[in-house]
Amino acid sequence: MLVASVLRSFPALFSSVFTACLLAGCAPVGTYQDATEADAAKLRFVASTDNATVSYFDAEHCDGLTTGILNNLFLADSPRRVGMSVAPPEKARGYLEIKLTPEKDVYLHINTQSGYLVCGLGFNFKPQRGTEYEVAFSLTGNECSTLVQRLQRIDGKDVRTPLMVDSGGPPACSRNPISSKPPQLLPDTPERTALMDRIIDGSAMFIAQTDPKKQPEAKLSSEALDVLISERKAKLGFSMPDDYWALYRQNLIKFDEDNSTKMTQVLQRTSDEYRKFLRSVDDKKLKEWARVDDTSGKRGNAVPVEQEKSMIVFYFQASKAVTFETINKHVERMAKMDSQYDVCSRLDDCWKR
Template sequence: MPVTSLLRRSSALFGLMVSLSGLGGCALTGTYQDATGPDAAKMRFVANTDNATVNYFDAEHCDGLTTGILNNLFVRDSPRRVGMIVAPPEKARGYLEVKLPPEKEVFLQVNTQVGYGVCGAVFGFRPERATEYELTFELKGNQCLTLMQRLQRVDGKDVRTPVTIRRDGFAACEGRSPIFPKPPALLPDTPERTAMMDRIIAGSTFVRMTSDTTKDKVVGNSPEKIDSLISERKAKLGFNLPDEYWTLYRQNLEAFDQDFAAKKTLVMQRSTDEYRKRLSSADDKQLKEWAGTGEAAKPKNAAPAELEKTMIMFYFQTDREVTVETINRHLDRMAKMEQQYDVCSRYADCWKRL
């Protein structure tokens, strides 16, 4: 579900991409071997951008395994397929499919080379048994967008549900791969260091560009709108439910509105916490320079452009992740309510947790 950072392309990577045209079958199918168990999860990688790849990592493969390449000018698309039930999107430019080990923490790395840049992301999740997933990767402007969804066939219809992915590192591989470097040592907090970090964070781009919206305005459904939604649903059901059901229905809609009203505050908190963690490894001299408080100080918040860019991307990634979390909580509440009152056995379009 996330926006990722745009990185500069090195000449070495350019040479690697060009050389793929001569690798034959290895470039087509990659080095990753599909999980073989009968309960293996299945994942489709849909790439709507040039030179797209998805690499696999786990505790035994910290250097990563490749799955092939898509939409490359010189190399035929990976032919990998695993017989998934749900068909790929009609507008999918290219796709490949793999089987993943279920109930195991895995990490995936998606990349694309576009012009003079490389856009990519590394994230983890835990595939469920015998479950299908679809990872979509595309480029919009100078931002990469990734979206992981769970796939199901329900009553003859294909249903896609967003899945939360993690970007908090991979402890099993820390220090064993350039992709997962060992975290730098964090220096002890002091009142002076805390004040300097506060100043740096307050002047950061992602804080300034969202300063007028960090306290969310309540833009949810009015009581009249909720009344209207309830009336519409009563008309569609065709059978009566107790007043307690409709009271809970109203409470769930209000809770959803409240969650969304607090979303930006939560995103900002997670983002500033992450920035503070990154700054905690800098020594006092560096913090003074970045905060504009040392000798020959630079303007307020002179943090490196790469760090600023990383935090902007982190903010947007987190916003997407919190949105998915908020929606999933709402779906869980509504599905639990429908189960409690046995609605799905009488109404096909009930709320279901898919």
């Protein structure tokens, strides 16, 4: 989930945003033209905020294309629909749908304006072929947030899987005012690397999450595996060869092992993201941020609070992403196994993707 803070606007901003939106073609469908490929990806934008818009940027459109406006007092909601298989949320206030060229790097920027408040954020995105997505935008207190999810229809049920997205902005559009240039990375040196290590290790979040007591361990005992397999045998109601059950057990063990390393993966991703930011910081600031409490000798850093908060947000994004990646890999292994042994032709409740 991406989070941004609300900005307080000048009273005249609403009229300027409203007028600009009309001139740019926000009403009713905007200037963006849907992709025409047969395997185009589909994306639904759902907004619970007033005057919500999502604009499209790619290497050929650095000034952006509009897709319409939602929840505006004077304009009808965008009527854009592309026939998605997964229905919108029941309580969706307003939504629009577009088609995107698959396997193409794009940047989507979302904005809302309500009264004297303005909030906006954006993210990089590379849609997969024939895949459906949903972007939910909301405003709570002084923060707006965006949740990006993959949509699937599995066994007659709607499945939403949160995705990890990057908010860095497209390099091809660095000249656009809403997308700043990527930070210039300074050369790595042994001293800089040591300072960055100290800063990361001293982060309050890393200190809390690297507590050995919080590290999960593989939990499935041989007895627990036997129980799970017995339950599955009873549910099948027909016999399967021993090698099927050996593979079933192997898949359960693999899932348990992957789950036990989840925290390590999350911390590694967060550490890598933190280091990417620190590599653009000059030596003087690194030394200042890496200072250690001389009285207690405890780990700690002096990084600005806003940066620490952004890393906490990234940590939770990474945690969700790794969780769903672990589950998806397990489902894929099980589905491949049931397909190999032709289970689905005899049982509706088989493992499927």
